[in-house]
Amino acid sequence: MWLKRNKCLFHKTVSITVALIATVMLLLFSCSGREKQLAKAITERDSLPMMETLGVTTLISDSGIIRYRVKTPEWLIFDKKRPSYWAFEKGVYLEKFDSLLHVDASISADTAYYYDKKKLWKLIGHVAIKNLQGDKFNTELLYWNQATGKVYSEKFIRIEQPDKVILGHGFDSNQQMTVYNIHNIEGVFYIDEQEASVKNDSLK
Template identity: 30%
Template sequence: MSNSKKIKSKYPSLSIAILSLGIAVLFFSCANKIEKIKEVSSGEKLYSAEAENYEMIHSDSTIIRFKLITPKLINYDKVDDPFIEFPEGVKIEKYNDQMEQTASITSNYARYFEKEKRWEAENNVVAVNPQGDTLKTEQLIWEEEKEKIYSEQFVKIIRKDQVITGVGFESDQNLGNWKIKNPRGPLYIEVEE
């Protein structure tokens, strides 16, 4: 005598449909993973150029305007949305007409999307504007055509007389006219006696 029980569903067609859907999802999920494995194992490079200890200078009328320095650059131009990756970080310096450095930005990782003319800096992002204000965050996006810089992450702005923190940030591309969307924490002000 067997102790097993048969469970009879009230809606057998619904049970079959759910089971079929589950098998289909599993099959397509595995098929997609297999295609990804085939792509990676085919040896096809998704990038056309890779450089180490790369330095680029942008000048206008023999005056240096920007300088970009990175330990590693990879140009992914064989993907749907081409970009340049800086996997080991980047430093960009801005210069005035006297070729004095007036501003800079550094990060441990960055990408540049050429079609959108958009920079994404991540991990330990530090930007300094011409007034000497320092912005620290974990993500910063610069849209060149809109001349706009923003972040949705926690930010800290260090000025000569105060420290301002909050979540969310936007500014012009020179970090001159900025605002924090949701200010947080104490505001420290040095008082002269």
């Protein structure tokens, strides 16, 4: 009888111990799993955009005045990056307005980043600009600092004016692209309008 009672007590003790171990292990695993998931979510948030907009045509104001029109297939805003920025990785077309809402410059690029805190644009790949006078600028990398009102690049630049084409490396300009300086001029080629029209007629 005493032996039977001891066996029962032993079985009950073992059952309770196993149950306790199982409960503790379950809690540990579920807690550790939860910690992992939270850590992963925080890490991903740093690299995820706060906003993603497709097929965008929008007006942007500065100090309450409309200054820019932006067209892009995709606009991403990374507010948790350091520094924070907007990304236009599928191309962008930008028009800049003067105080009377006339377009005084238009810019297109394959890729663009706008660092909102610095008010700095970085334009990459087939950057094309046209100013109010009709001068055309082509380069592969361009910076536009809205805070200082300066546009600049250290890369190859091609400037096409009505009567000539200027080639060089590096330039800086005002943001209307009307007053500019080329750092290293490599060549100036004058356009003969009469010769150009003859060539165009022969190609027809």
